[in-house]
Amino acid sequence: MSNCDSCASKDGCNNKENCKLEDNKMKPKYGEIKNIIGVISGKGGVGKSTVTGILAIELKKAGYKVGVLDGDITGPSMPRFFGINEKRAEMIPLSKTDVKFTPVETKMGIKVISMNLLTKVEEEPVIWRGPVINGALNQIYEDTEWGELDYLLIDMPPGTGDVALTVMQNLPVKSMIVVSTPQDMVSMIVKKIVIMIGKMNLSILGVVENMSYIRCGNCNEKIRVFSKKSAEEQAKYLGIPLIKEMPIDLNLTESLEAGKVEEYIGSTTQYEDILNKIKFEL
Ligand code: ADP
Numbered sequence: 001m002s003n004c005d006s007c008a009s010k011d012g013c014n015n016k017e018n019c020k021l022e023d024n025k026m027k028p029k030y031g032e033i034k035n036i037i038g039v040i041s042g043k044g045g046v047g048k049s050t051v052t053g054i055l056a057i058e059l060k061k062a063g064y065k066v067g068v069l070d071g072d073i074t075g076p077s078m079p080r081f082f083g084i085n086e087k088r089a090e091m092i093p094l095s096k097t098d099v100k101f102t103p104v105e106t107k108m109g110i111k112v113i114s115m116n117l118l119t120k121v122e123e124e125p126v127i128w129r130g131p132v133i134n135g136a137l138n139q140i141y142e143d144t145e146w147g148e149l150d151y152l153l154i155d156m157p158p159g160t161g162d163v164a165l166t167v168m169q170n171l172p173v174k175s176m177i178v179v180s181t182p183q184d185m186v187s188m189i190v191k192k193i194v195i196m197i198g199k200m201n202l203s204i205l206g207v208v209e210n211m212s213y214i215r216c217g218n219c220n221e222k223i224r225v226f227s228k229k230s231a232e233e234q235a236k237y238l239g240i241p242l243i244k245e246m247p248i249d250l251n252l253t254e255s256l257e258a259g260k261v262e263e264y265i266g267s268t269t270q271y272e273d274i275l276n277k278i279k280f281e282l
Contacts, residue, residue, distance in 0.1 A: 007095050021092060025172040026138060030100060031146030033067070035280050036172055037205075040156040040164070040197070041179040043191035044075070047210035047246070048179045050256075051274075052155040053081040055177070057265040058110050058275050064150040068176065069141055070114030071154045071167055073133045074126050078155055079116045082106045083259025089117040108262050109237045113144045132164040137163060138170060160196045168200040174280065178207045182227035187234055194238050205277050206241035209234055211248045222247075 052068060059066045070078040070276040079085040083106075090102040101118065103111040116122045117135070128136070137157070146152065150191070154173070157163035167173065175198050180190040190207070197204055209231040213222040227234075236244035255264035265271055 013020070026142055026170050027172070028144065028146050029142055030144065031148060032103055033146060033149045033152045035150065035174045036152045036154065037278065038071075038154045038156045038166065038167060038173045038176045038202075039179060040176055040193055041185050042159060042191075042193040044158050046179055046181045046186060046190075047208075049077045049081055049155050050252070051177065051179045051208050051210060051246070052153050053078065053261065054265055054271050055154050055278070056110050056151075057262055057275055058271055059151050059153075060110050060274060061266060061272075062279075065148055067111040067144075067146050067149045067152045068113075069152060069154045070112070071137060071157045071163070071165065073115045073128075073136055073157065073163070074116040075158070075246060076116040078112055078114045079104070079122065081256065081261060082112055082258060083113075083261065084111065084112060085116065085122050087117065091118065099143060101140060103144055106262060108266070111149070113140055115140070132159075133163055134166040136245075137166060141171060142255075160192055164196070165200075167203060168197070169182070175201055175203045175205050176276075177205050177243065177278070178238065180207050180209055180234065180238070181211045182229060182231065182234055184223065184227070187237055191238055194240060204240050206243040207235050207238055208243050208246060208274065210246045212245040212250045228277075243277050244271075 040054065041046055042046040056066050056068050068078055070076045084104050087104045089104050092100045092102065101113055103113040104117050105111055115126055119126070154167060154171070156167060178190060178193060180186055194204065198208055211226065212231055213224045216223055230241050231245040251264060252261070255261045
């Protein structure tokens, strides 16, 4: 059934072109996903995967069914984030041409799929050209047994190139969250992403400014390490709302190294406000 067939206002609908575009987007074969959110940044190392992971845990804490698609095929990091890098996703052959992937569930029950869960060992590199990577990403999204999900978060491929374009064009992404750090050079590159998302007619929820400050252990003062400009100023430059300022958090780093990030985020309330702008009607 097409979106227009199921749409209550189809008689008075003046948006049939959009419905058609939505209809052409890929749907997962083994599950129903209510909302797909992309987490994106133009630059590596700013904390895109960290924000994706924190968001997934906070959504799970709030009672939603959550999945994570690691869209970074050549530099995947979500399995390490959740401490599930020793596990393997199952690849179940259904016919000569069809296969189904079973995501790995974290301790909290977040369903994660990543190229690093599909290779024999996590160190195995993926040495493919763009079109092959695109095909792999589409297939992983389509052929994973997601079951019913309220939210699928996509840790978006880096840059404004081929792979990011594929996700934006082919997958029914509801909205994007942009991740930046308080450095002019980073904001300039992140702005390219914001413009790209606009050109693709996708919506942006806002920007998470990561590594905004450290908190002084003695006086509790916020010290902005990278820039004197405020997070609001950076968001204004990007032309999108500020979702959250995230500090450099040593407890987070330690819990990541120990594979215990879910326990840590589960025990603190400091990241919960990241959900403020992203709860859609389900
Ligand atoms: P990206 O996905 O943008 O490449 P990552 O999320 O992998 O970046 O983060 C890069 C590194 O920085 C990781 O080792 C991560 O643990 C660390 N990191 C990210 N954000 C923070 C933070 N707010 N506090 C402490 N460490 C962080």
